[in-house]
Amino acid sequence: MADRAHTDGSQAALPAIPTLEELQHWTWVMGRAQQMLMEHGFDMLARLPEPPAHSPASPPALFDPVPAIRASADFWADTMQLWQRFLDPAAAGAAPPEPPERARDKRFKAPQWREQPLFDFIRQSYLLIADHMVKGVDAIDGVDERQKERIRFATQGFIDAMSPSNFAATNPLVLEKIVETRGESMLKGLQNMLADIEKGQLTHTDSAAFEVGRNIATTPGKVVKRTPLYELIHYAPTTEQVFATPLVIFPPWINRFYILDLTPEKSFIRWAVEQGLSVFVVSWKSADASMKDVVWDDYVERGQIDAIDTIRELLGVESVHAIGYCVAGTTLAATLALLEARGEAGKVASATFFTAQVDFEQAGDLNLFVDDEQLKLIQSLSGDGYLDGRYMAATFNLLRGRDLIWNYVTNNYLMGEEYAPFDLLHWNGDVTNLPARWHQSYLSDLYRDNKLVRPGAISISGTPIDLGTVRTPTYVQAGREDHIAPAESVWKITQHFAGPIRFVLAGSGHIAGVVNPPSAQKYQYWTNDEPAETLEAFVAGARETKGSWWPDWLGWIGERAPAKVAAESARIPGEGALAALADAPGDYVRMR
Template sequence: MSKRDTETKPTGKPAPLPNEFAVKDPEQFAMNMARTFEQMGKASSAWLEPREKGDVVDTGPVSMADIVETLSKVGEYWMTDPTRAIQAQTRLFAGYMTVWNNSIQRLAGEHEAVEPAALAKGDKRFADEDWSRNYFFDFLKQAYLMTSRWADELVEGADGLDEHTKRKAVFYMKQVSNALSPSNFVMTNPELYRETIQSNGQNLVKGMKMFAEDMAAGKGNLRVRQADYTAFKIGKDIALAEGKVIAQNEICQIIQYAPKTEKVFKRPILITPPWINKFYILDLKPEKSYVSWLVEQGHTVFLISWVNPDERHAEKSWQDYIEQGIRFGLDTAETSTGEKEFNLVGYCVGGTLLSAGLAYLKAQGDERAKTATLFATQVDFKYGGDLLVFVDEEQLKTLEMSMAAKGYLEGSQMAQAFNMLRSSDLIWPYFVNNYLKGKEPMAFDLLFWNADATRMPKANHLFYLRNCYLENNLSGGRMIVGDTRIDLSTVDIPIYNLATREDHIAPAKSVYRGSKFFGGKVSYVLSGSGHIAGVVNHPAKNKYQYWTGAEPAKDGTFDEWLEKAEEHAGSWWPHWSNWIAGHNGEAMVKARKPGGGKLKPIEDAPGSYVKVQT
């Protein structure tokens, strides 16, 4: 309880609880609790019904069995040695004694006690003043932080575990700690408790109604809403760059964007976005749009818009995506413009496909690509980040079985995996805000895009996970696409390789290492922020920074490169613009209209493929 709660009256008896902790209308509160349980029942039905029908098989990114098995190995390390077990228990007991002593000192009026575990930078879970002012909630906070830190230390200190098991243990422990935070429960979160009492539980009625709706929307799996999805419509509010779809096949549409300048660079650009997400991350709004900015700089821009696959695409392979995606895009751009030289751009897994595609096309005698720009792209997966947690032989076998029936992986499962990488930012704050506070999330274009998931075709996805994350075949020269062995050392064109410093998906260290496998000159650039904000950073915003330095050395490390790198304020886009202009030459030509008079436009950008939702 807080100091204000324990102030005494002249009689010496404790003062009553303040009004904010007292139920105003017991009858209304009871009625709202009944309505809350009614909505919880609807959510339970939405979860149960598809399972009874066999429409849902519980094969998410991770299984409870794997979590238990992995963390059991950590427990086994500590419990098989009595000395280690006693030491661990002693540290835990000492931590709890520190928390208890802190509470006693505060009750005695001493406020200088040192907390046993500090909040991590940027942790907003305990921002409400009652987490510190109220003795009870302060005790809960300290006990939780100390316990979670102790649990993390158990995992880190568990020697003898193989690298993959330890990586999983660290990840799973983080998920457990985040889930069990007292900030996630009404009775242990002062802000939630106050709001529930003051609204007579109306917040829980609204929240559980959203919970039931989101469970139904996820067809038996909770699809946590991160934004007001009704506020955006593709082609109306986002993905607004003017252009035309000028070609399409069963895998993709090719968009050519309308020029904004009278003269353009002679050499066009073809963009290969990831198929794991939709391309309009590069065209959210005009003030954020990389596509629009490119056009304004005088580039003729073509872009591959991938299909949102279904059963028909189950056996589509990497060769299909290269042939019917990248090569098809080059053929289309050549027909439209008459040019035979192109600058290619790839983002994330689209960049990984592009890198393999460059080697594949060159082996086929196709050398139309004259430069390549890679955004947050891995070609070597030794330091592949947290996504490595989801890939081992057992998990791939389970995934293959779950994809066998429909021929694809539901987009919601991929979205869940990415959200789990940052569950403290992308899951639990929305769980609390939506379902416990009963508040609708804000309209945010980036989170609308994040939730607009795409399905993964079986053959393509399994090939990617095995050859890249599990076996690291691409950089090792062991990947076979069709009948062609992929050798990145044959890719000798200039490459602009952008990494982002806070990237959980394509770590900067991993991208740096990948630079060494190409055969040509690689300009490695590091951007501030993460996988999205570090890439989509319009110069007008004047945000973040970027670093430039020497070409990655074959025997050098990322840390050595960064130590000598030069920091620059603002966006990396102008730096890239100078780089691409230097490789384009000074030749300019008259601006080209979509289709070039040779291809009849099919429909307006952004096209119909990108509008298909799961």
């Protein structure tokens, strides 16, 4: 640490600023990393087995090194220009304008990154190297595209991790904070980091700010059924009449159900109740050792079909509307196919899919985590018959590492900032455990082998299923910016079901694209009543509507089953044949 005099004559300790030699070394290290990456590509190609001479898909006999060499030469040429502008700006001339995406980079939005020459050089050097590392991956020729995607994903993860914003010595804001707080920020950040290490999970928000049943998941209702797999919550009506056909919502068991019941203002469940729907929600049990033998069949039979039959019997109705979110939507597709095979399709009046996939050919970056080595690793982490939910949380964080990992490393570890209360991030960190057998088969059968879209390739309780037989009226919602279930992948549902389908493309992603109440007046959605063979064709002819797609869905539901009945007797939670076991949100949502 060096000393610098304040204007009042006092002395304040400042961290040492990297020297020119250190900056040169840092540039060399990152450049060497890029070179190693390309050399790895050469080595990998050299180890590829010789393809059969008759194979039409045989790669070229010789690897063409020209693209890689050109990429390397371009990198060092750009680096020299950057150094020249830093050391002799007059001779080098004005720097070229930065692309728009750099101006939007939140990591470097503080003016210090541009106004202070040293940190401006660090920023520009890092971004230059990052661009060329990505180009270096693209220059690796003759590699299987899936393998190249893995290299590209790993490279981007490395680039994000190596950002100068992630290190105290190269982040001007961190240095200023240390001086301003006389080292207190550094100690607070260390405390935050050690606390996360102890609990084995990255913290995103103030964990004490929220509590289920107190200020999140507060929609009034009762648990009317509890099984070893789920609790069934029946929500209290708020209208004098309700739609005769009830609604059951199946949330993903990878997360807690209350993503659809955050604050009253954001709650899809509360909103649906206020629109006159009799709403039931399944709250899944977080897996423990007692669930080591649970498989997908159980989530179909003992979960979704059991809940559907329970509601039908309780209310004395022929059918229900069903919603499946994410993995529960994938499961709902299997449920519909199984009911078709049994001649019981009439139990479901309509099916709605929130960001759900049935065809995993274009399932996005999650596909990069599914190969034999990854499956063996996951199996090794499931010794008690279930996978600790923290591993899944870490995987999803990696998909958006810059926002969900390094942003918090910088703010809460390096800067020592307090955690801000944020209901969505509280839910994101409220992890659930997964049954190991189900998780393994889900990854291998669906993500890796894509069996669900092959007629008869998957059987549920001994019955082969075929999505092509599903004729249930279907509403499909996809998120335009969804990185977990890409819109292109969700669209494929329209190519596999045989019944009438309404597809809606919503603005934003996997969560905000779904949890978008009309009162917020945020985002938009696109609809297209004309036939479309592809998502691109759908978008090309689509009509954009500002705001939430929820009213569009409600109108679609109302057209399917418009009849209404009095909100009395069994329509009141606990007053029918099923007694109330607990107040909503129940017990399972609190189990860890």
